[in-house]
Amino acid sequence: MTHSFFNSLANRLLFQGYLSKKDGHEIKEASFHVRLLKKEDALKMFALSQKIYSSLKPEEKTFIHKHEDISYYKNITDDRSMAYMGVFHKGTLIGMSYIKICADLQTFSNEIPNQTSQAFDDNSFVATFGGDCVLPAYRGNKLNQIMVRIRKELAQKIGCQEAYAIIDRNNINNLTPYFANHFSLISSGIDPTDNGPIYTMQIGLKRSNTGRIRTPSQFAFASVKDKERIDNLLAQNFQGVRYDTLYQIMEFIRKPTLIYTQKRVLVTHPQQRKDLQYV
Numbered sequence: 001m002t003h004s005f006f007n008s009l010a011n012r013l014l015f016q017g018y019l020s021k022k023d024g025h026e027i028k029e030a031s032f033h034v035r036l037l038k039k040e041d042a043l044k045m046f047a048l049s050q051k052i053y054s055s056l057k058p059e060e061k062t063f064i065h066k067h068e069d070i071s072y073y074k075n076i077t078d079d080r081s082m083a084y085m086g087v088f089h090k091g092t093l094i095g096m097s098y099i100k101i102c103a104d105l106q107t108f109s110n111e112i113p114n115q116t117s118q119a120f121d122d123n124s125f126v127a128t129f130g131g132d133c134v135l136p137a138y139r140g141n142k143l144n145q146i147m148v149r150i151r152k153e154l155a156q157k158i159g160c161q162e163a164y165a166i167i168d169r170n171n172i173n174n175l176t177p178y179f180a181n182h183f184s185l186i187s188s189g190i191d192p193t194d195n196g197p198i199y200t201m202q203i204g205l206k207r208s209n210t211g212r213i214r215t216p217s218q219f220a221f222a223s224v225k226d227k228e229r230i231d232n233l234l235a236q237n238f239q240g241v242r243y244d245t246l247y248q249i250m251e252f253i254r255k256p257t258l259i260y261t262q263k264r265v266l267v268t269h270p271q272q273r274k275d276l277q278y279v
């Protein structure tokens with residue numbers, strides 16, 4: 001199923017758009033497109049990964065594993081449970097990422113540590129996203145936000161119940177693309193493969209779950225920089241959502257006085273209750 005689905009998309013254009021900036025300067029008429037990557041792209045993938053690796057900041061070190069050999073990219077496109085997608089500008093690969101379809105807990109645990117999913121009890125699938133990267137000159141064009149969106153749509157079409165990603169806790173720039181696509185921050189921990197500090201991002205993809213904003217019973221605000229507070233709130237079963245969501249919730253419950261903070265993460269309680277408490 002997964003294989004034939006990804007195969008059917010092999011030469012399809014998944015997205016087309018315009019870049020707004022390069023190296024921080026405005027650019028015009030610069031189009032980009034997104035498509036799945038294939039074996040013939042291995043050299044481009046290798047070259048991109050080398051460039052990304054050589055410009056990594058300390059906060060980006062986790063999960064971008066260095067692949068010294070081009071054969072990794074040649075072989076990875078043979079893995080039928082996953083697909084890499086690439087962003088192209090004038091024939092150059094400027095960004096890429098993968099989606100993996102996990103059909104069992106073991107495969108899922110290798111991707112997302114310390115987590116389980118109800119989906120496997122229901123004989124369903126879970127999608128995991130990874131390998132997110134964009135060349136430094138093209139960052140901030142929401143290219144990863146678009147790649148997350150496309151992967152989410154593919155996962156939904158395949159029938160995955162949920163999608164997950166892990167993000168380096170220090171890598172604030174990769175939180176936005178996930179929050180913007182309505183993922184929630186559900187836990188923090190350590191990746192046992194490299195001892196890197198991680199956040200786990202999750203979204204439910206069952207049709208009945210999507211597009212619905214639950215009114216949380218409790219609100220708390222936390223800056224993405226305030227990791228201790230976030231940990232504390234996560235331990236109390238709060239979930240992190242993007243600050244923008246706050247405005248929609250405020251609209252709903254009409255408590256505009258709460259919009260006083262400049263902080264970026266709103267942490268909400270997943271449980272629905274009528275009484276509202278502010279933490």
Ligand SMILES: CC(C)(COP(=O)(O)OP(=O)(O)OC[C@H]1O[C@@H](n2cnc3c(N)ncnc32)[C@H](O)[C@@H]1OP(=O)(O)O)[C@@H](O)C(=O)NCCC(=O)NCCS
Pocket residue numbers: 052056059060061062063064131132133134135138139140141142143144145146166167168171172173174176177
């Ligand atoms: C993480 C990464 C994939 C994001 O790609 P991207 O296409 O720039 O992502 P988006 O544009 O969708 O979102 C990036 C966010 O970082 C912000 N940003 C911060 N510094 C930036 C910079 N120097 N250039 C561009 N954007 C920057 C953007 O404004 C945006 O936040 P906003 O939507 O709140 O404005 C990219 O930075 C990257 O390749 N990093 C190195 C590899 C890596 O760390 N991968 C993730 C491992 S968890």
